[in-house]
Amino acid sequence: MVALTRLVARPLIVPAIRKRRPALAVLTPYLLLAPSALFLLTFTYWPVIQVIRSSLTVRGFRGAAHWGLENYSRLFGDAHFTTAVVNTLIYAAGTIVPSLVLALLFALALTETTRLTGTLRTVVALPMLIPLVAAASLFAFIFLPNAGLLDHYLAVFGVAETNWLGDPSLALGSIIAITVWKNCGYYMLFFLAGLAAIPRDLLDAAKIDGAGPVQRFFRITLPLLGPTLVFVLVIATLNAMTQIDHVIVLTQGGPSDATSMILFYIYQQAQQNFDIGRASAATVVSVGVLFALSMVSLRSLERGIHYET
Amino acid sequence: MRRDTPLIALALASAAALLWFIPFAWMAVASIREAGAGAADLASLWPSGPFGWGNFADAWSSGHFPLWYLNTVAVCGGILIVQCVTVSLAGYAFARMRFPGQNTLFALFLLQLLLVPPILVVPNLSTLVALHLYDTLPGIMAPYCASAFGVFLMRQTFRTIPRDYEEAAVLDGATRLQIIVHVLLPLSRPGLAAFAIVSVTTHWNEFLWPLMATSSPSNQVLTVGLATFTAGAEAGSEWGVIAAGTFLVAAPLLAAFVLFQRRFVSSFTLSGIK
Numbered sequence: 001m002v003a004l005t006r007l008v009a010r011p012l013i014v015p016a017i018r019k020r021r022p023a024l025a026v027l028t029p030y031l032l033l034a035p036s037a038l039f040l041l042t043f044t045y046w047p048v049i050q051v052i053r054s055s056l057t058v059r060g061f062r063g064a065a066h067w068g069l070e071n072y073s074r075l076f077g078d079a080h081f082t083t084a085v086v087n088t089l090i091y092a093a094g095t096i097v098p099s100l101v102l103a104l105l106f107a108l109a110l111t112e113t114t115r116l117t118g119t120l121r122t123v124v125a126l127p128m129l130i131p132l133v134a135a136a137s138l139f140a141f142i143f144l145p146n147a148g149l150l151d152h153y154l155a156v157f158g159v160a161e162t163n164w165l166g167d168p169s170l171a172l173g174s175i176i177a178i179t180v181w182k183n184c185g186y187y188m189l190f191f192l193a194g195l196a197a198i199p200r201d202l203l204d205a206a207k208i209d210g211a212g213p214v215q216r217f218f219r220i221t222l223p224l225l226g227p228t229l230v231f232v233l234v235i236a237t238l239n240a241m242t243q244i245d246h247v248i249v250l251t252q253g254g255p256s257d258a259t260s261m262i263l264f265y266i267y268q269q270a271q272q273n274f275d276i277g278r279a280s281a282a283t284v285v286s287v288g289v290l291f292a293l294s295m296v297s298l299r300s301l302e303r304g305i306h307y308e309t
Numbered sequence: 310m311r312r313d314t315p316l317i318a319l320a321l322a323s324a325a326a327l328l329w330f331i332p333f334a335w336m337a338v339a340s341i342r343e344a345g346a347g348a349a350d351l352a353s354l355w356p357s358g359p360f361g362w363g364n365f366a367d368a369w370s371s372g373h374f375p376l377w378y379l380n381t382v383a384v385c386g387g388i389l390i391v392q393c394v395t396v397s398l399a400g401y402a403f404a405r406m407r408f409p410g411q412n413t414l415f416a417l418f419l420l421q422l423l424l425v426p427p428i429l430v431v432p433n434l435s436t437l438v439a440l441h442l443y444d445t446l447p448g449i450m451a452p453y454c455a456s457a458f459g460v461f462l463m464r465q466t467f468r469t470i471p472r473d474y475e476e477a478a479v480l481d482g483a484t485r486l487q488i489i490v491h492v493l494l495p496l497s498r499p500g501l502a503a504f505a506i507v508s509v510t511t512h513w514n515e516f517l518w519p520l521m522a523t524s525s526p527s528n529q530v531l532t533v534g535l536a537t538f539t540a541g542a543e544a545g546s547e548w549g550v551i552a553a554g555t556f557l558v559a560a561p562l563l564a565a566f567v568l569f570q571r572r573f574v575s576s577f578t579l580s581g582i583k
Contacts, residue, residue: 026408028402028406028485029402029406029408029411030408032398032399032401032402032406032485033398033399033402033414035394035395035398035399035455036395036396036398036399036418036455036456036460037399037455038455039395039451039452039454039455040417040418040421040455040457042436042451043426043429043433043436043451043452043454043455044420044421044424044429044452044455045417046432046436047429047432047433047436048424048429048432050432050435050436051429051431051432054432102325105322106322106325106326108318109314109318109319109321109322110322111314112314116319116323117319117322120322120323120326122566122567122570123326123327123329123330124325124326124329125566125574126329126330126333126563126566127329127332128577129510129514129559129562129563129566129573130514130555130558130559130562130563131513131514131515131516131531131532131535131558131559132514132516133516133532133535133536133539133558134514134532134535134555134558134559135332136536136539137535137536137539137551137554137555138332138335138336138552138555139332140539140543140551141335141339141352141548141551141552142331142332142335144548147351147352148352149331149335149352149354151352152351152352152353153352181329181332184329185329186577189574189577189578190578192578193578213315238423238425241428242425242427242428243427244517245516245517245532248516248517248520248536249536249539249540263427263428263517266430266431267430267517267521270430270431270434270521271521276431276435279431280431280432283428283429283430283431283432286428287424287428287429290423290424290428291423293423294420294422294423297423
């Protein structure tokens, strides 16, 4: 990252070719961008416009359509949607905080490079390589009431049979646990890279000055990890909003909406209820959130880059 | 090597890592444990026999694994090939040229990092239908054929290459396309490899979009296949078969990761946002 970002600052030099063939040269960069732009227009920009349009289109009887905000009023009037929004917030907080804290702790404990830490890093990173549906298949058994792995071993401690995915008060927590298990190692890699970039002499100097490990962490390590932290936070938020494969496979949003989230709600409206108007309105809401996030993150990314150079 | 990590921290990390490994350990043990072992031992992590390949044989015959592998490889490979073209051309334009609207266009490209296809399933599905790509493998690939991450990565990679190489080629009368293909790309192998690792991992594991973009079983990829397969096997409580099926889906990437670990780790930390 450091090596790459440093190069951003390198001044651009206009290539010599441009002078030789002026008429074509003006168009060349746009021609080179055209293939990418074609796909981006079709599957990223146009859909945003289209979804805004269809969220504002109200279908009446006999296919007659007019403009209006009815899809939005129906959306916000839908208790299922409100539940999905609340669940998304709980899920985001519930996955981001523990996985970031755990990832940072893992990274701190495994900073040094030895054979042991190398193996431990691999183990913690493994879940990020498997599909979320594969993780869901494994946890389907782990969370299985009575015969499942968790209940089997908890029985040793006298814990009674628990319906981890079927109990409305536990289901979201169980889904959160899968996500934390799956993503923690991914975030750890960023923290390891961030920790490696912290100058050793800084920590050594503080040590000589008599700063304890806790002081060193809060006064030096954490502030210097700031950009990495923001960066990981953005990725984790994006993941929380866009990855619901385990919900689809394991709970279908249930029991009684306990694990329904915004993207699952969209999926449900489109796939099961064929209510495109409401699905579009919900999509516009999430796109809005992501836009806001992108504004924050692009700025923080820039700051991170400046910091590292 | 100085050791200044306290022993207690290492011990705690080891314990936590052990906990992290349990789902994989169960998958490994349960997949090779024969069905006759009895329900009580189903959850046991202790590798007790009788062992055999029965679960894998069952999984292989009750799912359509050859088809799913083929479709997944076709989707990942197809996406990667098209991406390499789009990403190299755009990366070159942003790295080596100056043109009006450059910064705005670059920002617009980067927007794709956040407007990921899962969030746009509803409008993208109607686009697929309009283009007659619904329920086809190219339909699964289409939204990923441009990659903002790839453009960003290739721009950075091209900038690390000294201009002298290109200037020599220009003197020999090479066109821009020839310069990209014959001069820059061979020198960009590390960047391309990093991009390929991230791209293939992402799309190998993708579920929601391939699920929604297809309807017929012949177009299912591994993840979609595994979901339907698990649902079926779960009804029959065939957990050993599920473990074997999950292993079949996850094994290629896990093996690649363990073999080329350093490559993977540096690619992923480079990726940041996919």
